[in-house]
Amino acid sequence: MRRSRGLALLLPAVVALTVLFVLPQILMFEVSLGRRSAHGGVVHEWSGANYVRAAEPLYAQIFGRSLVLALATTLICLAVGYPMAYWLARRVPRRWRGALLVLVILPFWTSFLVRMYAWMFILRRDGVLNAALSAIGLPGLDLLYTDAGVLLGQVYGELPFMILPLYVSLERLDQTVLDAAADLGASPAAVFRRVVLPMTAPGALAGSLLVFVPSLGAYLAPDLLGGARTAYIGNLVQTQFAVARDIPFGAALSFVLLLLVAATLVLARRPLPGASSAGGQQ
């Protein structure tokens, strides 16, 4: 009785996910097994040919580039976001924290697309950045339509997703536990390394996943700041659907991407060394 009522609470979500997510995924998977017709339609003759093709060096290389982009984005976001979250959660007076957190999520108030166009305006050869550089006598930078430009846009876009979970875990950190570490002879650096870092590792992991997963399939930043070359998976998939009109191959590429994301999540479920209760005398 109680159990069935509990399931009833789940019903709306189950229905919505089935209709809007699971069924389309099944249809897409079926399409990925077919092949392209002469006119860009789908011929429903099942084979694994599209998946074999996805493993060809040309495409494998693009998957590799996407992995590197996602990894670099995650690491830079972690390096930039951790100190910022630490400052927000443990250094800023409490009454300012709310306002500063709003600033962190303020970019979400405008469309990501608009913000990417703004970055184009900043990064292009006669843009804001180069005007500023030349004003102080430095040589200009050609960042637009480079991988560095893509990485910059990606880091910019994903940074809040790193800061927020880190902020939560740092804010929750009990000051008396840090006092206890100092009391037991740990210098400020040792307190950070031996207590703060391991205790906030779950937050860092959550933030890293939130950044890594969407970065893997990034589309807008590579498209606008990378110069619309099909250098990353997101653009490759888009090209298959919209330009090459090879819908089955595009579908197969999406499923390979899905597999990569799933593999990442499975890896992340393993406890971090030092974050578990067994993290004793390393």
Add this chain to the structure above:
Amino acid sequence: MRGALSFEAVSRSYGRTAALRQVSLDVRPGEFLTLLGPSGCGKTTLLRLAAGFEPPDAGRVLISGRDVTGVPAYRRPVNTVFQHYALFPHRTVAANVAFGLEMAGLPRSEIASRVARVLETVRLSDLGDRGIDQLSGGQKQRVALARAIVLEPEVLLLDEPMSALDRKLRREMQVEMKHLHERLGTTFLFVTHDQEEALAMSDRVAVMSDGRIEQVGPPEEIYERPRTRFVAEFLAVRNLWPATIGVVALGAAAVTTDAGLAFDALDDGAFASGERVWVGIRPERLSLDGAGANRLAGVLEDEVYLGDSTHWRVKVAGETVIVAEGMLAPSRRRGDVVTVTFAPEAVLRLLDSPGAR
């Protein structure tokens, strides 16, 4: 001098609130000294100054004769048992205890043997591999204790370590804590708001109120001869009255309370004729229709049955007197006329504390 802890006129304020007002206190080497007082009296702040978690605004802190006022917590030869234990949730029991030894850079084998030995001391040998969230409150308490004593501090600081334990466990831990103190010989500075705890464990008790130390002394002295109105009130002297002293002669002082209650107090030389003082009498030093030179007629107003005693409220000449009697007297009823009796020795002469209301 090893193990001595001295505060020299330390002050500390938070904004406009003064937490400590020029407090001086000497804790002797090897002593078990308890800071007793209500919340907000400054006892925890004093402890935190000793640990080095915060600096005094003025004054000095000395440990084993050395001025440590500007020395950070991690370089002080003291360790703390925290109120809510403050254990490391990402470490096992053994790894929690090992933390300080690791920080001291001791070799692995020595760390292992010292951890094993101290876990035995607090009777947790079997739980070394447990995670912190798998422990009961009492076990966490022991881990916190083990973690602090394994470093053999010159002074052990304990910040209400038993306040989160249930009553029965608290009694057991009190006995254990006292034995531990005797065995280690380390100086203990213990903070509590529980008077029974303070009296049961300490060599000396310092009663604090409003950022000041009201009285320091052995438990018997604090209990039997409270010096101020605040100490008396905090240690359950329920009958407290402002009074005027009349004739002082032949070892007796005539006391008249503001509401008109008149009785004799034993004069130990402190009373002066005509002075205004506060007087106090413990309920258990009064009896109904018993012996004693002071005999006051009154009417029974109310009773509170407490199991091992009964508290009677007796209206005597405009004052309400609370009398504790060991045995239940079934024949008495509300409205009965009784005589409240007590010896002149039972009357305490008290100074009005600046912090008391």
